[in-house]
Amino acid sequence: MSKTQKPVDELSAEEAADELAALAAEIARHDRLYHGDDAPEISDADYDALRLRNAAIEVKFPELVREDSPSRVVGAAPSGTFGQVVHAKPMLSLDNVFSDEDVTDFVASVRRFLAFPADRELAFTAEPKIDGLSMSLRYEGGRLVTAATRGDGTTGENVTANIRTIDEIPQTLPADAPDIVEVRGEVYMRRDDFIALNERMAETGRTFANPRNFAAGSLRQKDPEMTRSRPLKFFAYAWGETSAPLAETQFEAVRRLGSWGFRVNDHMAICRSVEEMLARYRAIEAERASLPYDIDGVVYKVDRLDLQERLGFRSRSPRWATAHKFPAEKATTVLNAIEIQVGRTGALTPVARLEPVTVGGVVVTNATLHNEDYIKGIGQNGQPIREGRDIRVGDTVLVQRAGDVIPQILDIVPEKRPADAEPYVFPDKCPACGSHAVREEGEAVRRCTGGLICPAQAVERLRHFVSRNAFDIEGLGEKQIEFFFNNEDPSLRIRSPAEIFTLKARQADSLTKLENIDGFGATSVKKLFAAIDGRREVPVSRFLFALGIRHIGETNAKRIARHYLSFEALRRGASEAEIPQGKGDPGNSAWQELVGINGIGAIVAEAAVEFFAEAHNREALDALLKEVTPVDEEPVGDVSSPVAGKTVVFTGALERMSRDEAKAMAERLGAKVAGSVSKKTDLVVAGPGAGSKLKQATDLGIEVIDEDQWFERVSG
Incomplete structure (x- = not known):
């Protein structure tokens, strides 16, 4: 309870009504931020506190329960980005409990409802509560037909095209599966994958607080290929509509889902008493830090499905299940320093150096500060965060292991701020090279303008160049890159990508042999040279990604490479393109x-x-191309289809499929999908409401067909 809140017992009816109205609005806003925008502003513990306060007032004043009460609402309404799917059976939330006494009360309430005496056996399952995005997968005739988010519990977002990119989700089910079955579970991201991806995205100034937000954001990409590039996983643990029963118990039903190829959680267990349930909770909590994925509690469910049917549902949750939440993992410590790290694209990222503190069983010494606005107490939309409190060196700060791994500073303790603590001044010069650090309009990140002269960027660019999804040169790790970059011996120095491939030749004529240097040896040097020589030919997409061009990550590199196919065509197209000057300038045909x-x-x-x-980039590129050959990309999709190799534009409203589904279908059939009409467009598929693109196609004499004709053509 905050200092400004009265105890519930002291509230008047008028005060209770006002507070319930305020809580309904506030909780609804946080639901939209969490479920719809994947950008929560408060911790789970703070959110749970709001709901508990609302529930306590409603118990005291049942006559004041509102129609829009959080106790009657599930999740948030689906966004308008995707099509909508009405769930055949609602996807409801779980009630939460927070103490051993609450678990005892939950079991007692189930027994009362069923009229089970204390000596009659009542089994429950207990399993980790995965912190991900709830998903319902509908299979008909053994084939995946739709995938939908929970949404508001009744209607969710259609994310079928994106779900199909997740390897762990079967596209078909075995013959013993019911003709209709909705498999439900959680889409999530492993912590190690999250850390690696978030580090890469930090260069763009867009990072996520935890794996759950990253998984949700990845699943809501308009382009399924973007989702495919994110290592999403799926745990199955429940079901919706089925045309035949799955089993007699929860435990057996989940094991059956596992037999169909779904990943199910092997920490699930059967408990036959409150004592066993609490023991399982503590065992899972003890393993929490070592699990590769985030969990925020343990879910208990009545095991027998016939008893679940009898128990039924409340307005927003089942009576036969509850979630036993873990306590928030927070601690206070002192902020000793704020250091600035310079990334590959010149992004200046602030890092908090902390007095070591144990948070959730892990010793934390560093924490993210996101960007300069976050330090000032300003949120993404310019709104105050932490009630506008800034963060200063010397502050006592509240630290939370967000997403269980990445520590972040949530707030400061104002009364413990030192009298001489001064506002932090974010540097306007790069700490690595002294060049100006500028912040472009609309961006949260400040960047060094030093480019190729900045040692921090040069080292990071080389690391990026040899990284796994670029040239993937084994033996050139972080320490080796820094050794070669900082070496003054011309036969050992590597300060550009081309010099990686000339290292072996320079070593052959040198008296300073790499194998005689500490940390190397004849065998490791031989392997390094072999690894380098093994990457003298790489696909165009990897080559382009390795160049470290801003905004061109793996997905965009693949898009561009698959369009031009050869690096020569790509380079020529980009070199000839003229950026439009002003609104009335469409740019030339290459653009x-x-x-x-x-x-x-x-x-x-x-x-x-x-x-x-x-010019500097062209020189470096020409030197690299003397050593490396980009291999032409293979055409994507069915090269034998009627539209293979053709450039297709979709415009207007499509009625039989979404725009994303249309693009994905065309690409599967080997077509190139473009967003605008040009002389190189082969085909325009126009639906109702088509405007300027249709006119442009007509003026250029490009073939135009409607949606029905498209299906006739690709099916023929």
């Missing part, structure tokens, strides 16, 4: 072709054009 690639907008296209226009 229109580049910006028209499906998923590639003006920002990405400008980055590519500017990279190839820079």
Whole structure:
């Protein structure tokens, strides 16, 4: 209870009504932020406190329960980004309990409802509560037909195309599966995958607080290929509509889901008493830090399905299940320093150096501060956070292991602020090279302008160049890159990508042999040279990604490479493209072709054009191309289809499929999907309401067909 809240017993009816109205609005806003925007502003513990306060007032004043009460609402309404799916059976939330006494009360309430005496056996399952995004997968005739988020419990978002990219989700079920079955579970991301991806995304200034938000954001990408590039996982633990029973018990039903190829949680167990339930809770809590995924509690469910049927549901939750939440993992410590790290693209990222403190069984010494606005107490939309309190060196700070792994500073303890603590001044010069650090309009990140002269960026660019999804050169790790970069011996120095591939030749003529240097040896040097020589040919997409062009990550590199196929065509197209000057300038045909690639907008296209226009980059690229050969990309999709190799534009309202499904279908059939019409467009599929693109296609004499004709063509 906050200092400004009265105890519930002291509230008048008028005060209770006002507070219930305020709580309904506040909880609804946090539901939208969490379920719809994947950008929660408060911790789970603070959110739970709001709901508990609401529930306590409703118990005291049942006549004041509102129609929009949080106790009657599940999740948040689906966004308008995707199509909607009405769940055949509602996807409800679980009630939460927070203490051993609450668990005892839950079991007692189940027994009362069933009229089970204390000596009659009542079994429950206990399993980790995965902190991910709830998902319902509908199979008909053994085939996956739709996938939908929980949404508001009744209607969710249709994310079928994106779900199909997750390897752990079967596209078909075995013959023993019911003809209709909705498999439900949680889409999540492993912590190690989250850390690696978040570090890469930090260069763009867009990071996620925890794996749950990252998984949800990945699943809500408009382009399924973007989702495919994110290592999402899926745990199955429940079901919705089925045309035949799965089993007689919860435990057996989940094991049957596992037999169909779904991943199910092996920490699930059967408990036959409150004591066993609490023991299982503590055992899972003890393993929490060592699990590769995030959990925030333990879920108890009545095991027998016939008893679940008898128990039924309340307005927003089942009577036969509850979630026993873990306590929040927070601690206070002192902020000793704020250091600035410079990333590959010059992004200046603040890091908090803390007096070591144990949070949730892990010793924390560093924490993220996100960006300069976060330090000032300003949120993403310019609104105050932490009630506008800034963060200063010397402050006593509240630290939380967000997502169980990445520590973050939530707030400060104002009364413990030292008298001489001064506001932190974010540097306007790069700490690595002294160049100006500028912040572009609309961006949260400040960047070094030093480019190729900045040692921090140069080292990071080399690390990126040899990383797994780029050239993937084994033996050139962080320490080795720094050794070669800082070496003054010309036969050992590597300060550009081309010099990686000339190292062996320079070593052959040198008196300073690498195998004689500590940390190396004849065998490791031989393996290093073999690894380098083994990467003298790489696909165009990897080559482009390795160049470290801003805004061109793995997915955009693949999009561009699959369009041009050869690096020569790609380089020529980007070099000839002219960036439009003003609103009335459409740019030349090379620009229109580049910006028209499906998923590639003006920002990405400008980055590519500017990279190839820079003389220093061209020189470095020419030197690299003397050592390395980019291998042409293979056409994607069914090369034998009627639209294989053709450039297709979809415009207007499509009625038989969503725009995303149409694009995905065309790409599966080997077509190139463009976002704009140009002379190189082969086919335009126009639905009702088609406007300027249809007119442009007609003026250029490009073939135009409707949606029905598209299906006739691709099915023929």
